[in-house]
Amino acid sequence: MHKHYFILFLLLLLSLNSWAQNNQMLSGTVLAESGMPVPGATVFVKGSYVGSSTNEEGQFELPKVNFGNPPVVLVVSFVGYESQEISLSQPDNAIQVILKPSAMLDQVVVAASRVEENIGQVPVTVEKLDQRQVEQITTPDIVAGLGRFKGIDVSSSSLLTSSFSTRGFNSSRSERVIQLADYMDTSIPSLSSNFGNLLGTPILDVGSVEIVHGPASALYGANAFNGVLLTNSKDPFKDPGLTVRLRAGNRNMLDGQLRYAVKLGERVAFKISGGAVQADDFLADNQDPTARIIEPGNNPAGSNLGYDAVSRYGDVGNTFTTGALAGKTVFLPGFSERELVTAGDNKTHSYKVVPSLSVLLTNSIKATLDYKYCEATTTYQSASRYRFVNSGAHQGRVQVEGRNWFVRGFATRDFSGGRDPQTDGAYNLGILGGLLQTQLAPGFTVPNGTGGTRPGTYAERYFGTYNAVYNQTFAANGGNADAAALTARTAANTNAPLLQPGTPEFDAARNALIHSTATTADGQALGARNILRSYMYDGSGQYTFNTKVVDLTLGAAYRQYQLGSDGTLFSDAKEGDRIQNYEYGAYGQAKKALLDERLQLAVAARLDRFQNFETAFSPRASVVYSAGGDKQHNFRASYSRAFRAPTQNDQYIRLDIGRAILVGNIGNGFQGYNTAVAAQLPGILAPGRTADLATYEYQSSALKLEEVNSIEVGYRAQLGKYAYLDLDYFHNNYNNFIATQNFIGNLDGSRPSAAQIGAAATGRFQNPALPTRVIQIATNVDQTVRSQGAGLTLGYRFSPALTVNTNYSYNDLVTETFKPGTQSFFNTPKHKFNLGVDGVVLGRKLSYNLNYRWADSYLYESTFATGTLPVAQTLDAQLGYLISPLHTTVQVGGTNILDATNFQVYGAPSMGRLVYAGLLFDIK
Template sequence: MNKIYYTAAIQAFTAFAATSAYAQEATNISGIVQTEAGVPLPGATVFIKGSFIGSSTNREGKFILKADFTNLPVVLSVSFVGYESREVSLSQPDNSVQVVLKPNATLTNEVIASASRVEEGILQAPVTVEKLNTQQVERIPTADLQVGLNQYKGIDVNSASLLMNSLSTRGFNSAKSERLIQLTDYFDTQSPSLNVNAGNLQGLPELDVESIEVIHGPASALYGANAFNGVLLLNSKDPFVTEGLSVRVRGGERSYFDGQVRYAKKLTEKLAFKIVGSYLTANDWMPSNYAATSLRVERGNNPENSTLGYDAVNRYGEVGGYTFANATSTPAELRGKTVYMPGFTEQELVANDDQAKSIKIHPSLSYLLSSNVKVTVGVNYNRGTASYQSSSRYRFHDFGTNQFHGEVKGTRWFIRGQSVQDFGADSYDLSFLGSFIQTSTISPDGTGPTYAQSYYSAYLTEYQTSRARGNSVNDALASAQQVAASRQLKATDARFQQLRTQIINDATPGRGARLNPSSLLNEGNAQYNLPLAENTDLIIGGAYRKFRLGSSGNLYSDDNERIQNHELGGYAQLTQKLFAERLKLAVAGRVDEFKNFKPAFSPRASAVYSAGASKQHNFRASYGRAFRSPTQLDQYIRLDVGRVVLLGNVGDGFKGFSTINAAGQPFGTPGVPLSSFEYEAPALTLERLSTYEVGYKGTLGEKVALDINYFRSYYNDFIGAQRFIGNRDGSRPSDVQLAAEFARPQQMPAETPFQSPSSQTRVLQVWTNARQEVRTQGAAVGLSYNVSTPLTLTANYSLNVLDRSNLPEDFQTFFNTPKHKYNVGANGNVARNLSYSVNYRWAQGHLYELPFAVGELKDYSAVDAYVGYAVPKLLTTFQVGGSNLLDNTNTQVYGGPNIGRLVFVGLLVDIK
């Protein structure tokens, strides 16, 4: 399918090129861009307004481009980071154009396109939006680009490993950012199989990032499903504008190496290409949380360091534990007690696969059909190795995507299409790996007892022997644990390595740990901007996407063929400017249709009033309604993880029994009627969100920029995971089925009630909609003060509050967001060639909930810094930087690793 799609894109490109009509009267224009002091500005962009004709200045600040003077005047739009943009009007060709730019340290003249899907000044944006330019991106010192966004107001980034990160705004973070969409040049970068936005593994290398825009809050009215709490947009550099060769190399602690290269060339006035590549590797962060997990639904866990053993968060292979029977043959003090094997640490299971890696190769070709119509086709090849956390801990090994994309774009319209296929490659589930090693036979020929059987047998035998010697219960338990531990396979044994390799490479459900999804996402979208009057604009657009899910039955219920799912939507936005363009009113709406859900309507209304002599004070108010479509995993997953079976919920729903009733009594308590445990999970519907927001963005004098907002959000049909006892087919278990489970004979290792792989009745986990409304509110404030060119001070504070007043005590919201968070920092250019940035970040500890683990995080903080020294004669900038320089506590995901210090040195060579 990818090959067909790419061939079609090339054919369309060729057809357009054959009929193109480029300007016939193109004439050279050249000049220089400099500061008020006469210092050249290399890298300034120069565009002919209303066209795609543009260039950038060289080391001497000089530029040259071709313009058509048939229609006068020709207007040059000139911009450079940290300076006010200028427009220069020409009535005839000129080869000595001089453009002087004035400093604008507050960066309030930035232009964005994400908030309204048309270009507008960032001060006049109707919603809260953050923008980073190329200079700010260059100064980010973290190994993954997106982690550096943590230093901006209202943005939360959680790291489950070195390169696996999730981003959110306004709460409800998770390991896969399902409430925020991530785009590169407006193309979705998610993995179709897992709906994962894996940090920047599928995004752009930093050398090719022109800018980053982050929308806070609901954006479904213009972006559709899952633009629920925001949008992250990475914009790449145009090969027509930013030509030349750039090479960046960094190396540092943890065997860190990051090499990137970008080469762009304008072959003719119509044709340009670029190729971007990057390779990153480092020792990955490994978690070491050995607290007792609280997610035991079939029986309670033992306390940490119990001589009976316990199920630890970051140990894998306790194989569910063995519960001693309530029989006369069992010692009285062990009856009903559960023993756990020690299991294996993540480092032991990952072994020599502990290197985080990222490989990206992004070639593209651009062609100007005319001065204001451009065609671009490209391929993005991405592969990465990192650890991921959701229902379990997973090791994504060479996991990646192939993305084929094409775009035809005019100054007022565009048509885009892409096809993405992901590959699980050699990825594996750590819980499965640990458990299947324990339940493997000691003998390589597959006969005889398993390691788990040997462990539990040794435990019971030694306990009885120790008690017979007259030892106390506690001493006998300790002795039993010590003797039994010698029966567990050691990670250093050759048999362990043999089993590890065998199980990792086996994708058979119930036997192997390999994850081998390979799904496709095909999508297309188009938009047209129609000016109705001088101050009235209408944009209309539409989008279609189709998923084709495949996992060979080991992740999805796709036993015989791919599962197909689709979404279709259309939107419109009307904008009206009044009172000398000081008041901007906008209304937008979008209707989306789904295969599994009823159509949804998402409206947004906003008003922005600009006050002050130069419209420097901007007050905004907006209302937006958004929706979230359940992820493909929520809809179609079918995965047995031992203690629970994960099932999708788009059929007729499920009926069963809660594991604990309203009175707090466990299921199966003698004398308690079954009716008190009855539970029902209707089929999934769309999650809905309504948000009210007010804010201010502006400048106080020439040196201070202030951005402040407050919001209230109301979530209905909130999607969350629920665990209960039920039948796999969705029916409520009968009395006969329940009796059969409780009467199941004890074996070693135990097949406890509702846990046998062969049983129809299991502990199930499905995703369903909560009946309660979930309410949140929050605020954010950002302040920037340009003391002088060498020093700009920055500070921001974010508040996120979850209202639990109407929620049941055990209701899981997966809010996963600190209530209080702040950043303070400084940056600037000490001299023309020396730049720096430093930032301190602090976040309050909070509850973190995932299907894998639930627990409290402590307060966490980090100091990040960067210094760059440019040597123009060598075309080189020497760089030094580091993240979490003080090596503070910085665990952002419960069950994830502590993200420690990483310091690097490097250089950037830039040849225009």
């Protein structure tokens, strides 16, 4: 045995010695067509991680290049220029490389097929942003700036919290797309949602961004339903150096970003990147009435009965069944978003740090170990508005990769402050407002039903006063309802006031509720606090076989969730076990090039298995034909089937938001009645009328996977030397479409009696323990839903001083009629376009970019609020001047610089003007 080890060790030494003997020096210069040196260009040996970057004079050195198996191919690249490949049969120390301005079809992408391919021959619609385009984004968060590109819609809940979508069904949660940073999912496990780029790649470390439009489940699995966003970070071996960006602007914005990468010898590289940004956040102030599909008994704006406004919290209602108010709903005055956020403190911030260590195990095998910590204070909108204070996530990754394979594992853990803190955390503004109304009013009592009294709440005092005065006034003035309502409201506000913001009593109650750890007997939270303590574990691997017959890619992945919220979000209990959930799958892709590589054929398929759902099969077939002498005209067509697994929230949520309780739907389904039954309660509850209930019956089965079948055709071309064109059209058919449904039912899933419905309508806010509630679930719509759309991108480079880009997007929900109470959440403008110009002048010292965005008015639906967003027109701009000796660029710019109305989510604030000035310091 020892002899065998000795022989193995000797062979290893001999191979290392042979490798060392073949090491040779390579050096040279990289120039632009003008003859000017190109600093910062990367020079690498193809198929390996051996390489470097050019200095200020455009010079490079590669001290240890293995010529044991010539030729050696050098790949030279720089943003904005065509990559060059130089084949060397022997060492050369006088290499000269001339880079030419790049054409769009020279870009290489990996997201569309999970292997490198030229963008012209990609079988689906894909957008790629290089470092220059990333640097032109003027928003603090990179995701918020993606709306300037074709077919991409952005939803911003607040200044630092945005999500994206493609091809319709946009939302602040982006549950129909996946967002990846170096192929790691950046979603927060507890929320099944991304907080913009919070868990993504730090902005200065972004090498490129790729957006795949349309279904991609065949390669990415669950929820790669309408698209994929992949951010690729910079390699510390290829891009060492120091970059620092400092900016300050209006809204008290301060923004500092850093990236430092260094090679520690030839085999080890280290980098650290991250940053911090803080500003005054935008606050929502929408006083429109909440839509009746969400609050069926709502009154119109200005009603003296009160009404539930979109951006008021705690304006809960009570439906009266007796007296002059029978059948009417009275709403409490609520609290504004500013009043519920401590002392009007609308500060928002985001902090992130990402250290990373890379080791070359061989010239072509690299191991990477990195860790990511991010933390933020921000506002997020989903079923309600949520305030997250010092909340965030940890993420760690281990990866080993070669030229055509990888093995990767990563884990994510989210948090919302400490577990039981008194100074930070997360809370639900809707629940907080409602609970503030049910605090005990000093000195006020109500009958306890047994001949005694009990302490009464502010809401009971207000409703009681309102009811008594209304009945008295109504009788005294001959039945004038308007006069009675005005008098009653004035009396209730004066004689039965609610908690007043800014008072010690209000502040004490608010602070107690957002930090409350009280629970029900079954462990469900009673306060407004949201606790995030979930884990997500993910492991995957892939190998590509390149043969003369076909290129075959095989891969597999496994994911496990461990969901924990201490009963504040999920159906788990405080101190109870986390909810376990898993999914796994395997995929394969075969690609074949024919006709001198002009015809590209590809098929892919994936099989996925879930803990709570049936097995899913996702195929994709595509064809690309390249015409023209330089293959500059590319025609593509594809068919895809993809699926969407219900989010973790859809499966396990249990969240009482006052007007309704949100419940997961993976059990045996639900029976109940449509919410329209509430308006008929006085008649239905009358003797002998209960048979009318059958008209309003509702029933839902447990959730199933949603499926889309999509066809796409497109044309991508380089028209001449300087023009670029990309056209696409798609048509989608959705089956088992997942939507939300509100109904009145029992929490155990059974259908309530007429008496239970009546008790729920009159006591739903005073007694949350009632078994009958307005319930909101995710459910499958029993109809085929169809959508279609098209997109156009056109760019022309007149000169380095002027490039013009424009794009137009069309999206249409073909299906117009849904079942009563169902919301489609299409949430996408039918027409949208962007016009941008950029360039460099004064010997490339002065750079500029300008972008104008126009989006049509459209209906925005959500479980929180539904309404029409107005037309949006915004103008973004940035100007930079390079001071070469100092390696510093002076930057000024801004987003929505004309401060135009810019609503992206109904119920969220308008994203107004943000302008800044700063410095970018960059040493390669």
